[in-house]
Amino acid sequence: MSDPILSIRGLRKTYGTGVDALKSVDLDIRRGEIFALLGPNGAGKTTLINIVCGIVTPSSGEVLVDGRNWQSNYRYARERIGLVPQELTTEAFESVWNTVSFSRGLFGRPRNNAYIEDILKRLSLFDKCNSEMRFLSGGMKRRAMIAKALSHEPAILFLDEPTAGVDVELRRDMWDLVRKLRADGTTIILTTHYIEEAEEMADRVGVISKGELIAVDEKHDLMAKMGKKTLDIVLAEPLASVPPELSEWNVELGDNGHQLTYQFDSHAERTGIASLMRRLSDLGITYKDLSTHQSSLEEIFVELVHGGSK
Amino acid sequence: MNGHGIAAIYRFEMARWKRTLWQSLITPVITTALYFVVFGSALGSRMSTMDGVSFAAFIVPGLTLLSVFMQSIFNASFGIYFPKFTGTIYELLSAPISSFEAVLAYVGAAVTKSVILALVTIATATIFVPVHINHPIAMILFLVGISAGFCLFGFAIGVWAQNFEQLQIIPMLIITPLTFLGGAFYSVKALHDPFRTITLFNPIVHVISGFRWSFYSVADVPVWSSVLVTLAIIAGCMAVIAWMFRTGYRLKQ
Incomplete structure (x- = not known):
């Protein structure tokens, strides 16, 4: 500078x-x-x-x-x-x-x-x-x-x-x-x-x-850099657990089995979204809604300040 | 030199004084005038002269200085303590003004107030008792020097004090007794030893003596001693204040 x-x-x-x-x-x-x-x-x-x-x-x-x-x-x-x-x-x-x-x-x-x-x-x-x-x-x-x-x-x-x-x-x-x-x-x-x-x-x-x-x-x-983007997939039918076939995306199951959450880097060449959607289709897992969410500065701040202590 | 800064503080302090004129000028003048009435006009005629001066006239310089001591200390100490108390001191500490300039402004304003108070008090005294000023220039110089010394002393107290009680303790418990025992009402020559010798260690004796000499040409101690003690008070207080600013004592963390 x-x-x-x-x-x-x-x-x-x-x-x-x-x-x-x-x-x-x-x-x-x-x-x-x-x-x-x-x-x-x-x-x-x-x-x-x-x-x-x-x-x-x-x-x-x-x-x-x-x-x-x-x-x-x-x-x-x-x-x-x-x-x-x-x-x-x-x-x-x-x-x-x-x-x-x-x-x-x-x-x-x-x-x-x-x-x-x-x-x-x-x-x-x-x-x-x-x-x-x-x-x-x-x-x-x-x-x-x-x-x-x-x-x-x-x-x-x-x-x-x-x-x-x-x-x-x-x-x-x-x-x-x-x-x-x-x-x-x-x-x-x-x-x-x-x-x-x-x-x-x-x-x-x-x-x-x-x-x-x-x-x-x-x-x-x-x-x-610090902000994370997440894809929320609202499932048509609830799952009891995350199928092992989805392990490479490291998705999380929430909302009593009704929602899968996938965290991705929006700036990466491959976000992994397309392949995840194909795998869901292959497994016969249907969904009724999709949404993405960007971290706010507040979430980044909390992560930076308290991240180390978690 | 930050002349605008000095002027700003000076004007600010004088404006504060004008807002509290009853407390800082009129009340001490009335209080001192009551001394003149009681000890001068009412009782003075029954008392013998002091060093050839009527008792009523003899006490005028000492009583004037008692008022000057108190107001000098209160005005200067309050001027710096109140910003510390309210938190507005941040502005002074972050301003492009040297510690010398800040002290000059605060103490300059306090000295102005003390000199005005003294002159009004002396003018009031002339209503009740015959007052003569044999050495008017020396009187003004002593008045300014004594006011400067006690304003600097007050400023140091203001920096040192951490509450309003500490602000009052030194003037009430030390300065007032030293003034009463320092020849405000009597000539030290009238005392017998060892009290006379002990009294001469009281710096206020020298200060009052010099000021009284400027009125009636009579003194308890040589005039040069009064000048030296006045200058020593100024120098001692300036040294303490310089140390306070250099180290940030009770001003900065």
């Missing part, structure tokens, strides 16, 4: 409690992509983000932002990064306008009311710009935090669980916003529990478990 906007090398973090939150993570983020980092609770997603943003000190390892070390060039690195944290932590008594303006100044940018107004309008918050943060709903607070993170026009935006606790309509609005930001050239790294979210938006997906990055790939490639 040429010219990554963010390079993470050998990043480790062991907390004072002895917990190994990250175990030598290597990751490159491409300029302008949407990267989804998936992982169960406690996998190390937030620790990874917090180290890159300067909130947590790593035990070892290095982060390069646009090719520059993020600690020795902390001003350069941090000016380019915006963070929307997982928790809704806001200054309760500040107005939306003031808190967003504060963030812009804090990150070294001169006052630009037109830009703040534009962000608030894009996030449907402009009519609340004089409201104190404490009077906003959870969804509005989340949008205000996104506005704060965008206030200094960052090239890289971290969204840590951006749609946690927001309703379906707002989630769709946020997805649209993220796509628009990407279209404007912002690189987006998001963590999420909603696999659907990653499936909907991400260009690439990384799966982190117990502090280790166990998979990183293009979303479609990951789904193609």
Whole structure:
């Protein structure tokens, strides 16, 4: 990969409690992509983000932002990064306008009311710009935090669980916003529990478990490589057991003998479907329905995270 | 230098102060004014002079500083503790601002508040007692230096504190008694040994003495000693805060 906007090398973090939150993570983020980092609770997603943003000190390892070390060039690195944290932590008594303006100044940018107004309008918050943060709903607070993170026009935006606790309509609005930001050239790294979210938006997906990055790939490639396709054959008459003549297809009998399931690689030259159907015919096994099923990203995620323990 | 960042924090802190003006300015001024009324106007006429200054006027610098100590510590400690408590500290830690710049902004705002409080308190005192300021420039320099020292001290407490009780303990249990025993109401010269010698180990004696000298040209300790102690408080607190930021003590995991 040429010219990554963010390079993470050998990043480790062991907390004072002895917990190994990250175990030598290597990751490159491409300029302008949407990267989804998936992982169960406690996998190390937030620790990874917090180290890159300067909130947590790593035990070892290095982060390069646009090719520059993020600690020795902390001003350069941090000016380019915006963070929307997982928790809704806001200054309760500040107005939306003031808190967003504060963030812009804090990150070294001169006052630009037109830009703040534009962000608030894009996030449907402009009519609340004089409201104190404490009077906003959870969804509005989340949008205000996104506005704060965008206030200094960052090239890289971290969204840590951006749609946690927001309703379906707002989630769709946020997805649209993220796509628009990407279209404007912002690189987006998001963590999420909603696999659907990653499936909907991400260009690439990384799966982190117990502090280790166990998979990183293009979303479609990951789904193609890891995703399994199954053929379900609903039988006209139930079978007591799988006939030995079908052993080479490794089919499974289910639904009290009413269904045969065959797992195949849809990208292989020979899927084995045609020969299976011929063998069923030869054996006089009749069926009344056929259907295929593709693994979702969620099923792949579960397989990756829990596969080893099964 | 992140000038916009410093200005943003400074404005934010001053806005917070304006929102709580009753608590942070008006209440301490009224409380201190009551001291002037009771100890100055009501009882002062029955008491002898201190170093040739009427008792009512003598206590003005010490009482003003008592208020400055408390508000400096509370304002600066709350300024950094509250973001830690609410979690908004993430923004400061992830911003392109150095620890020096952050301290400059937080402490600068806290010093501004303390100086305003002191000037309003002194102006209020003039209503009740005759106050003279013989060395106005020295008075302002002492006021800014003392405020800076105690604001830095408060900032360090704010980083150190892990709950609201810890935030209150040091100013209430250490600073207030040291101020009352540090010559706020009397001249240390009036004490007999060994209490006089022991009292001189209290840094607040030197601070109050210098500030009082700027008013009436009378002091318990040499002025250079007051200047040195004030500078030592500033330097000591800056060193502690620099260590806190360098190690991430109670700021970063």
